[in-house]
Amino acid sequence: MEFNFFQLPEENPLRIKSYLKKYKKQFIIQAVAGILYNTVIVAGPILLGKALDAAGTLEKHGVSRENIRRLVMYCLLFVGITIFFQYARYVKRWYLRDMSNRIACDMRAGILSKTLEQSMTRLDRESVGDLMSRTVGDVEQVVSTMQSTINEAWDTWLLMISYYAVLLYYDPMITLVCSIPIPIAIYAAEAVRHPLYRFSTNSRKSASVVSSHLQKTLNGLTTLRLFGREDIENERLKAYSRDQMHWNIKTSLLQTGMMPVYSTLASLGVIGVIGLGGNQVISGRWSLGQFTAFLMMFIAMSTRTWVAARVFNQFHTAKASWDRIKEKLNAAVLNEEISVTREKEQIDVPDIKIENMDFKYTNNTQNVLKNISFTGKKGMMVGITGPVGAGKSALATVLTGLYPYEGSIKIFGRELSDLDSRERKAMIACSGQDAFLFSSSIEENIAFKVLDEDSPEYERLQKILYITALSDDIELFPNGIQTVVGEKGIRISGGQKQRISIARALYADTPVIILDDPFSAVDIGTEQRMIERMRQELKDKTIFLFSHRLEIFKHIDQILVLDQGRLLEQGDHCTLMQADGIYQKIFNAQKWMEGEK
Template identity: 45%
Template sequence: MKKVKFEPPKERERLLSYVIKYHMQFLTTAISGIFFNSAIVLGPIFQGKLLDAATVATNVQEIAKAGLEFIGVTLSFQIARFFKRYYVRDMANRMSGDMRVGIMESILNMDLNVLEREKPGDMMATTMGDVDIVVEAVRKTITELWDTGVLMLAYWVALMRYDIKITLIASIPIPLVILLTQTMKKTVHSKAKDARDATSKTTTQIRKLISQIDIMRLYGREEAEIERLEDKLTVQADKNVILSIFKNGLAPVYSVLASLGIVVVIYLGGNKVIDGSWTIGIFTAYIAMFTALAVRTTTAAKVFNIQQGAKASWDRVLGLINVENTVPVQSVEGLKPKEIAVENLSFKYPTSEEYAIQNISFKASTGMIIGITGSVGSGKSALALALTGLYDYDGKIFLGNVDLKDIPYERKLATITYMGHDPFLFSDTLKNNITWNDDDNEKLDKVLYIADLKQDIEDFENGINTEIGERGTKVSGGQRQRIALARALYKDANIAILDDPFSAVDINTEAKIIENLRQNQDGRTIFIFSHRLHAFKYTDMVLVLDKGKIVQSGTHNELINTEGIYSKIIDSQQFLGGESVEK
């Protein structure tokens, strides 16, 4: 079976582009839909002929002939109906896949300053729920284009051939139904938006409960968080009920208006049967067709309401799939700067108005290991993120003679590798978590050695192919950090930013890893952010942060014998039973 390749069209922000992409399915649906809804009119007509044959035929052959004609006509348009339904659903499934791939491409390549302000629950609700609503609206619109539009036209033409006067009088309520749906347009769209927003908030709360269940239990927050979920579910239910009332509550009104025409048909058509102008078969065929026409009028009104609801969902999809927020990524060679110079660097998180670091300046030569420390909240993680160049910052970060801001996005990625203080591991094999499915065994063996993971891997049941749980649930905290470190080093970038890489690793392993880093540095500049200072004996330079500013700088030996924050941190760690660092 041929694998379907899901890929959004070039103009991914235009809904029509998705329909155009699958024009063959659309054309097949159109042809079969037009045939089905044109031929279906013959059903009541041949049914009426069969009824007349049953009442006036002189032999069985005439009845059998009429019966076979009725069966043949029914079979032909039902076959067309099958193709119509199959291809419109195939198109809808492919469209939903394209939209979801487009959304994920946009999210994965989105400017991190924009992405940080997005809520994961909202993005999940849009990727799953809103896409389904939009695609279902497209499917029903296309389906009803033939099932309602063509069918109503076919029925109306057939009815006019029977009797123009009765058809025109009985059709008067139809424009009234269409006018009523138009007046509800803005209301339905507004209520649909409220309902989708409420659904997003519920999804966010559910995601929070699932992803942080261990924290909830440790702090006894289960009941309180369930209550919050119940509140959000209540709001969601209320909003959806209101939306349902506006979308479906008017259906009886539509039906009543349409039924007025049926009353007219029964009265005027019955008189034609009485005076002999119509046979019972003709009257039966006429009323069957007009009833179908009236039902389709109410169906068209419901589809119109679905479209208004889907418009709110499409607005949410556009918010994520908008190509203006994305950064194209290509594989390029990273820079090899001889010097890194930071001048008056200030940085604030995208979700904050206050600067986490201010006016930071320092220089580092290629091949150095720089240790950066400070108390909690001093700005270590903020400086680490700023040095990646993936977030907006004030000041200058020169790689050689080029400011990091002026370096193309893909070259930044090739030049800098980053390990966060809370590394995430995926539910996959140990190997894939490190290599991202790459097959450079020599490089893999090297990073496993540097991260001191070889013995651990030998102890795993399936070695390097051992499956580990999401967030590293099947490995220890120290192993999780070393796996993330190996992943960062496997990237083979010339600048490595390691935010708190040894907090869960014992002192001896920490010293061994740093020694391995130095022996296999290969010209790489390494920044180690940590509050544990034992590792800084092996660094070339140490920066001490306090309240977002550099307050001390120098080598470990210089700072350890100088009065200041660095010396005080070491004294406090020794007092609390931490590692021993000789002065």
């Protein structure tokens, strides 16, 4: 079978019908198998009743070849029919489960895809725990209910229709009288629909809160222990868990607590069949086999009644989850209207020009960058520095193109905000302050895949390892470049983590590279070697280097000095040292501290 996972249906992904249409092969096969199973199964009780009557005839009239032949024939037919409809049931369940698993993959991949396409402004308001709750729990709830609904469409509604038709054929009056409790059970299920939806929605929201708190606590476990915050966070978790338990109990009371009610209503009809049907046997209008067949079919039909009510309630629980999933699938994404991606060779304006640029973080009312203007040439290394809180990281954030800004930022003649994600990725690479690493090999962390050693990409990787001074370190690792760094790089040093993050940005081979405080965990000697190698090997790249360590700025083409969100000074090292400004004060202070050490 061909597996086509990990993409939303081309038609409207906000409708379940679109997913069923995408996997119409599986849907049709399970539908045919379901129809066969639930129509042929009716023959089972009928043949069993015939076999009982044949056995009664054998006992009453004695052994004869004809009587034995009839008994054996009905028994063999019963076995054959049972094997047939059980095989149809197996096929139905196999393809239904296969389709459900595919749809779950599509939904989860769709949520991830839509999340990755969202603007950073929106993502800053998102919670990882809430996203995990929707991607795992809500998708599981929706797919499980969809599977149950489709399954019960055959195993309940079609089966009930099949049984009901045969029961009416046997005796219309008894069938109608004993069926009175069935619509009452369905009405009871409808009565709890609205409160069940409300309770389920609150239950899923509280689950998201618990998941978010757990994720935050686990990520900051070391900090919590250092500051003795374990008990406080535990109390918060207990409070969130109590709220979740409150809504879960309410949901369960309506969802499972009503099951005895449905079962009792269904049992009332069975009592009627025993009473009225028994009277038919006593009066001689029914044989024992006919009564047995009728009773078996009615019990099977009434049992499906409370199953249908349960699925009805489950459907409204899943509706709450589906609404939460649709919020993610229907989320606004980045502007991707530009259809043609420019190749790097088509860039013909060598400047990076910022004019009157203002920037503020999401939900902030005041700008953290104010009226920033400067021009950088292609191939230039630009250093950005300033006191704590000057706006260095904010400027690095703006230059990635992931956040909105006011004013103008033109990268080689193109307005940064007009670039689509493909153009932006082809033009800008960044290594941020947080050197995030995946729990995979060094090679995969840099190149995002395992490279062929004979490929040009592998040669480029070796060059990058040389520039970032990682080659010597990798030779000391037992598995070399295939060494797994562990969760967030826990198995390697802080300096190695930073250099791998820098190598990832350099490997992207973009014309603009942003390095935000890249050497904070790197010793000065390694830092100087890396700067020198970048200048030698990356002459065609425009590099923005954000740092508070000014010793390396001696060899940088242009320096920007920020303070309180404003650009106060710019020029090369010699010019700024003669200006008697902030740069000179910071540089002299750092030199004095080094002398003291």
